[in-house]
Amino acid sequence: MGPPPGYGQDAPQGPPGAFVAVINGQEMGPISFEELRAHSLEGRVRSTTQVRDINGGNWFQAGAIPGLFSDREWLVTMLLSLFVGGLGVDRFYLGYTGLGVAKLLTCGGLGIWSLIDFILIVIRKLPDADGRALSA
Incomplete structure (x- = not known):
């Protein structure tokens, strides 16, 4: 029953x-x-x-x-990439310390890496180091 x-x-x-x-x-x-x-x-x-x-x-x-979205903001990341991306500050901000150092030592891959990172950030295809999408 x-x-x-x-x-x-x-x-x-x-x-x-x-x-x-x-x-x-x-x-x-x-x-x-x-x-x-x-x-x-x-x-x-x-x-x-x-x-x-x-x-x-x-x-x-x-x-x-x-835990769904990063505590890092998309707009802040984009502005950092635009103005000081060649120094790797955008990668440091996203939590990619090793890549930030590499980007700093290569001057943003002579500008090419900086441009690619900027495009990836603008189209929202670059997550933070924990794999979470950036908040709006």
């Missing part, structure tokens, strides 16, 4: 840690934390993307989910 009618109706119905996100104007879900991270690295989910728990509740920005 099964549980009585109505038993467990207050329990969450979705998997733990699952979210619903508004991607390209459509609600998509359930999406796990790992899938959200992959979407953030692809640029489909930004820190301002609206998400909510799969079980309902209020909408909030994806940047509020701990």
Whole structure:
């Protein structure tokens, strides 16, 4: 014999840690934390993307989910790359200490490395040293 009618109706119905996100104007879900991270690295989910728990509740920005986005900002990184990228300051800021030293010693790869890094940052394809996408 099964549980009585109505038993467990207050329990969450979705998997733990699952979210619903508004991607390209459509609600998509359930999406796990790992899938959200992959979407953030692809640029489909930004820190301002609206998400909510799969079980309902209020909408909030994806940047509020701990560990999903870097604590380093995209705009700061871009400005550092533009003005002092040849000295490796942008790589130091992102947590790539070894690459920052190499970039410093080579004067940004004679400018070529600096230009490539700047382009990668502008198109949001350069994550921080922990592999997290930069916040908006």
